[in-house]
Amino acid sequence: MSTRTQNPAAPATARFRTTTTAVTAAALGALLVPSLATDAEAAAVSARALRVAASKQGSPYQWGATGPYRFDCSGLTLYAFKRVGKRLPRTAAAQYNHTRHIRASQRHRGDLVFFHSRGHVYHVGIYAGRNRIWHSPKTGAVVRLERIWSNSVWYGRVR
Template sequence: MILVISVTALFAPASPAQAASPYGTKAVAVAASKKGAPYVYGATGPREFDCSGLTLYAFRKAGRPLPRTADAQYENTQHISRSQRTPGDLVFFPNGGTMGHVGIYAGQDKIWHAPKPGTRVRLERIWTDSVHYSRAN
């Protein structure tokens, strides 16, 4: 059996629905650079963060300002499906009627985030399917 693959198919650009945010790659790098920074409720950096403070800080450094809270970040970004996610997209964890947590998708089912009091910014596998994704275009 001979398999023929078009060179065009190998190097075709992603469709617009799957194209990463122009700010996403930079935001992932900024979040990664904050690995080990302590979680402090209400903190927005540069040395301490809460979850939405980290996303706000990373995207601001990447050139895309976001609102302060996870709820406001979700409402002010483009909602996408799991199949459309790319590194640099935002991952939201609902808690009742609000978004209780947010992180930055790093690829391979992992996020950069500031988890909770007593922890530090870290890369972690997404632990639930009950998440929402959005893109900060």
């Protein structure tokens, strides 16, 4: 039997040191690799924008509309990101030019999905995961979740 007494505060102190070390390492990592912090921040903002877009499910399509009750495709993305503090240009093509272009293998929920034909962007939605997007598709339709139906897509991350 040990006669040594244990300090009851030791476990809390050890947890504090571990937490402090982890926070310091994360902060130092962000300083050493700024893109990690930027990507993490962008992912958090994009996830919030995705939730805003999803909350507009069932809102009717209207050409040129930017919400809050009717949307066209780029109007929905503009509205969703504006609600989380990010500015986007008005059209799908201008939004593509405003984003950081990424490969399909790098896409995350909340990234923008741009549909193109012959090098021209004609439609945009917000990536929802599992090869699906939230978008406002066309006249007579409503904001909805739908599978990506084309291979002619590019991806962009809002900065």
